[in-house]
Amino acid sequence: xxxxxxxxxxxxxxxxxxxxxxxxxxxxxxxxxxxxxxxxxxxxxxxxxxxxxxxxxxxxxxxxxxxxxxxxxxxxxxxxxxxxxxxxxxxxx
Amino acid sequence: xxxxxxxxxxxxxxxxxxxxxxxxxxxxxxxxxxxxxxxxxxxxxxxxxxxxxxxxxxxxxxxxxxxxxxxxxxxxxxxxxxxxxxxxxxxxxxxxxxxxxxxxxxxxxxxxxxxxxxxxxxxxxxxxxxxxxxxxxxxxxxxxx
Numbered sequence: 001x002x003x004x005x006x007x008x009x010x011x012x013x014x015x016x017x018x019x020x021x022x023x024x025x026x027x028x029x030x031x032x033x034x035x036x037x038x039x040x041x042x043x044x045x046x047x048x049x050x051x052x053x054x055x056x057x058x059x060x061x062x063x064x065x066x067x068x069x070x071x072x073x074x075x076x077x078x079x080x081x082x083x084x085x086x087x088x089x090x091x092x093x
Numbered sequence: 094x095x096x097x098x099x100x101x102x103x104x105x106x107x108x109x110x111x112x113x114x115x116x117x118x119x120x121x122x123x124x125x126x127x128x129x130x131x132x133x134x135x136x137x138x139x140x141x142x143x144x145x146x147x148x149x150x151x152x153x154x155x156x157x158x159x160x161x162x163x164x165x166x167x168x169x170x171x172x173x174x175x176x177x178x179x180x181x182x183x184x185x186x187x188x189x190x191x192x193x194x195x196x197x198x199x200x201x202x203x204x205x206x207x208x209x210x211x212x213x214x215x216x217x218x219x220x221x222x223x224x225x226x227x228x229x230x231x232x233x234x235x236x237x238x
Contacts, residue, residue, distance in 0.1 A: 046181050049211040049231065056206075065208055 007059070012081050016074065019054045033075040041074075051077075061085055101127065104160025105153055106176050110136035113150040114200065117157055122165075123204040125158040133194035141191035142198070147226040148188075151216035152180045154200040159212060159234050178212075178234035186228030196220050202230070210235045 007015075013033075020026040026041045037043045043051065052068050055061075055077065061084040071077055098117045102108065114127035129142075129150055137143040156178055163171035192198045202214040210233050217227040232238075 046211065046231065046233070049206050049208040049213045050182075050184075052208055053206045053213060068208055 006087060007082070007085060009078060009082065012059075012078050015058050016055065016077050016081065019051070019058060020074075023050065023054050031074065033073065033078065035074050036072055037074070037077075038072075055081060059085060099160075101153070101157065104164070104176065105156045106173065107153055107156070111149075113146055113153050114157070118199070120157060120161050122162070123158075125154050125161070125202050127154040127157060127200045129198045129200070131192045131194050131196050131198065138194060141193045144188045144191055144226075147191070147198070147218045148180075148183070148186070148230075150198060150200045151202060151218060151226070151230055152178075152232070155202045155212065155214050155216065155230060155232060158202055158204060158214070159232070162207070163235075174236045175234075177236075177238040178232045179238045180230060181233050182229075182231035184229040184231070186226070186230075188226040190223070190225050192218075192220050192225055198225065205229070210238070 017028070017031045020031060020041065021028055024041070024043055024047060030041055035041055048068065052063050056063055059081055061081070063080060063084060067080055071080055098120055101112060101114050101117055105112065114129050117125065117127050119126040127150070131138055131142045133140060137146045156176070159178055160171070160176050163175040167175070197220065199219050200216065201219070202216040205213040205215055212232045212234055214230050216230050218225045
């Protein structure tokens with residue numbers, strides 16, 4: 001059975017940030033882990049479903065609705081992705 | 094075609110002359126296929142169907158998909174407000190040709206993601222093997238829409 005790819009936090013950060021820039025026209029300078037998707041990066045509730053789909057496609061994983069609802073900041077996105085990939089953030093730091 | 098399939102008006106709030114689909118051909122949890130025969134003299138037909146009606150047909154097919162979901166969730170006839178929806182986004186939409194009077198258009202939408210009141214689908218309108226329009230459509234559905 002093929003092993004799923006393991007990502008470092010740095011790789012996840014890079015891929016998620018690229019999605020934010022390419023799909024949602026976020027300024028790269030605004031991409032801080034603590035940045036709130038809504039208040040700081042300008043994503044609205046209509047963008048949320050697009051963001052989740054883009055992340056699922058990039059990492060070949062599924063993010064459940066209850067998980068998606070908890071996402072507030074970029075850091076939350078990174079952590080959710082690593083969690084879905086079966087990796088913990090603490091292990092990657 | 095299954096005789097178990099509902100009439101469009103059982104799942105959609107739209108009514109003539111705004112109703113853009115004649116019948117539902119297939120309906121599952123993640124896909125809906127509907128059909129429209131373009132008739133000269135009908136609303137928004139001037140020898141051919143208006144481009145916007147192709148998008149509306151896709152949107153109403155997505156509404157059928159939502160109607161099925163809401164029916165399942167309610168365990169029976171859903172509340173009328175749960176069938177409401179707003180088309181809030183289009184992405185990568187292309188329209189290559191307007192279907193002419195006498196042609197039958199088949200609208201197919203496939204669920205990409207449902208997240209709370211948001212639904213993202215891929216849609217395609219065809220006449221036989223010819224793709225007339227396609228793209229991604231995003232909806233806000235339910236109370237408040």
